[in-house]
Amino acid sequence: MTDFILDAIAWGGYIGIFLLMALENVVPPVPSEVIMGLGGMAVARGDMAILPLILWGTAGTTAGNYFWYAIGRRFGYNGLKPIVDRFGRVLTIEWEDVEKLHGFFLKNGGKTVFVFRFLPTFRTMISLPAGMACMPHWRFTLATFFGSAIWNTVLAGAGYYLGSNFDRLDHYVGPVAIAFSVAIVIGYLYRVITWKPRAKR
Numbered sequence: 001m002t003d004f005i006l007d008a009i010a011w012g013g014y015i016g017i018f019l020l021m022a023l024e025n026v027v028p029p030v031p032s033e034v035i036m037g038l039g040g041m042a043v044a045r046g047d048m049a050i051l052p053l054i055l056w057g058t059a060g061t062t063a064g065n066y067f068w069y070a071i072g073r074r075f076g077y078n079g080l081k082p083i084v085d086r087f088g089r090v091l092t093i094e095w096e097d098v099e100k101l102h103g104f105f106l107k108n109g110g111k112t113v114f115v116f117r118f119l120p121t122f123r124t125m126i127s128l129p130a131g132m133a134c135m136p137h138w139r140f141t142l143a144t145f146f147g148s149a150i151w152n153t154v155l156a157g158a159g160y161y162l163g164s165n166f167d168r169l170d171h172y173v174g175p176v177a178i179a180f181s182v183a184i185v186i187g188y189l190y191r192v193i194t195w196k197p198r199a200k201r
Helices: 001-025 032-044 050-075 078-091 094-118 127-132 137-162 166-194
Strands: none
Touching: 001 032, 001 050, 032 050, 032 094, 032 137, 050 137, 078 094, 094 127, 094 137, 127 137
16 A cells, blocks of 8 residues: 555655545545655655645545535435434434434534544545535535645644654554544444334333
8 A cells, every 4th residue: 555655646746645635535445644644754855845745635635525525415414314214223323313413513514524634534424414414515615624734734744754764654643543443343333232222222
């Protein structure tokens, strides 16, 4: 994966950064930590400049998140009900939960999208309910762009500081991302096992 990203950066420059960051938000296994970290290292080597790197990377992040936002907006809030009714056991939710989440999102959507840009996994998936709640395009775009800009600046700064030593970057970022992902899986499995519909509680 690292060799692929390095080759793409060397071949595509800022356009390569844009495409990789957009892909990272459509296909999560491509990690933004690695993309922007290596971009920061390219800045340290004099191959890139920090400001264009952050702007192009953030533009790619916004474009990738807009993909999920558009799907959510097209699918719609009411279109979710048949799925929840059928797969509620697997999703561990009922329609009443969706109604509450929808109401919360209508009141706090912009803040939620902004804050979730700093959380692994959730920073991509939050775009789907944003679209379902029909969050205004301008609000979603601004919250996504500025939240992602902060996150990408941190990652690029870490890459710049660590220079060409990728192992040190992976040492700090990798274990945290892995631990968080494992915690999400364990929490989900526990919820599936212990969840009961309200009618049976």
